[in-house]
Amino acid sequence: AQGQTVLLSQTGQTMCWDEEGVEINCAGTGHDGDIRAGLTIPEPRFVDNGDGTVTDNITNLIWLQDWFCPDINPGGSNTQRSRWQDAVDLTHQTLQDGICGLTDGSNANDWRIPNIKELLSVVDYRLCDPTINNFIFHNVRSDLYWSSTTNEEIPRTAWQVNFRDGKDTFSSKIFLAGFATAVRN
DSSP states (O other), rough: TTTTTOBBOOOOOEEEEEESSSSOOOOSSSSHHHOOOSBOOOSSSSEEEESSSETTTOOOOOOSTTTTTTSSSOOOOOOBBHHHHHHHHHHHOOOOSSSSTTOOOOOSSSOOOOOHHHHHTOOTTTTOOOOOOOSSSBSSOOOEEEEEETOOOOOOOEEEEETTEEEEEEEEEESSOBBBOOOOO
């Protein structure tokens, strides 16, 4: 609506480059590194809780730390990609304390696949291959991760984020087309 302010977090970019990729002084360029629009990112942004989880200090969401857990990625191959419904069901119905490195006291039904906005919220546009802090999150693949969000225009598909480049896309729900991670409030 007109007159409302939308508060988004900064990208974290603090440097500027010209069209040849040469670093330049940011002052007055209008680049992201000059303007730094958005909410200041709290430091630390992500906190390792020491129990297989990570807390996001912007969203207060709690994320699974191990992003390649075979218990929620039952693809049946060494890549462990999942079909969308398998990833949604296993994450929600079986992920709990004692699985995927969790020692947080969580129970089945506490966890879920993140929606597309939640999944995009952890993309770090300063990084690539993977576009996420791979020191705090473990075993992140530079590949597609499912969201719980169906593409309403093509309901047999669901939205995904490619953590190789941070882009969103969608894939058929029946293909072994993505990895699963988990989040809870």
